[in-house]
Amino acid sequence: MARDTKSQVEEFAKQLEQALGENLISLLLYGPAVREEGTGDVATLLILRDAGPRDLRPIESHVNSWTRKKHPPPLIFTEREWRAATDVFPIEIEDMKEAHLLLRGANPLEGIETTRDDLRRELEREVRGKLLQLRAEFAAVASDGKALGTLLVASARTFFVLFRGVLRLVGLTPPPEPLDLVRDIGATTGIDPAAFSWILDKLSGRKVPDLKPHDLDGDRYLEQIERLASFVDSFDLTGSGNGSEPGSSE
Known part of the structure; x- marks a missing residue:
């Protein structure tokens, strides 16, 4: 800080x-x-x-x-x-x-416990809701490279929270670094970590080129968030099957 x-x-x-x-x-x-x-x-x-x-x-x-x-x-x-x-x-x-x-x-987190059932319900609601919001905002700014880049960075910060929730849902401990977080969510859900490269570079403070209008980095990002939503929608807490397996394509 x-x-x-x-x-x-x-x-x-x-x-x-x-x-x-x-x-x-x-x-x-x-x-x-x-x-x-x-x-x-x-x-x-x-x-x-x-x-x-x-x-x-x-x-x-x-x-x-x-x-x-x-x-x-x-x-x-x-x-x-x-x-x-x-x-x-x-x-x-x-x-x-x-x-x-x-x-x-006093520390308000002491003695506070959550359940996987509640986590699953909130994840489904939040991931789907944030995807719908992302699509609407994407449609409004995709033709403006600078605005598109601003949207991707802001959206990714929100989805990083949800990524950590998904990893907890499947019984994994989320890593603290965004690069490792994206790697692990890719291995777990099948989304492509490469779609987040521009965002991760931007967040790390590296100098990156501005996105172009209708930049493919924006397209790939939206597509991977759609895959995340599909994974969460099909996730089965009983372990009897979670729809598409991590890494599979549909």
Whole structure:
């Protein structure tokens, strides 16, 4: 994490702690900023005793200032909501467990457990939904190479979270590095890791050429995400058959 980002995170944590007092239970940093995945979102989880409109007013100006710095607003739960969220957000919870930094309060991940059934359901919903969103955005920007590149990088960051979820679903531990993650998801689902080469180079900070209008890198990326969706749709938790085998073509 860049030094100025660290400073912003600590200042935000201090502001929330002072404004919320005893209403603050936990403040957690998670996501790309902790994983050091390029310049991704600085994502935060905020858990409060009470989160009604009046309870949020003390932090309105601080959250507004935080979002003006181009950071996403924190996910805000009450403690009861958070404890009941394991069946709704297993992908996110397991991802937080693997890469997080406790900023203030108690660790909200202690004692939190998810199930493969819940993970399977959320993966099917999220992968299919994100694929539909990707197609719509792809249709809008494919003729603009620069916009296409921006879309692929932003989309890949989202799908890396889902890649980790898929690996957990099949009983594997996701590797921390994006290059290794793409390699393992390819071996598991049959998607082609080569379709992510431009994105991985871009995220690693290497100098890469801009994409061209209707660039084949964009086409290949979309095709592999479609294959991922097919794998998740056909995955069988009982192990009696998962549709297409990894590496097979249909």
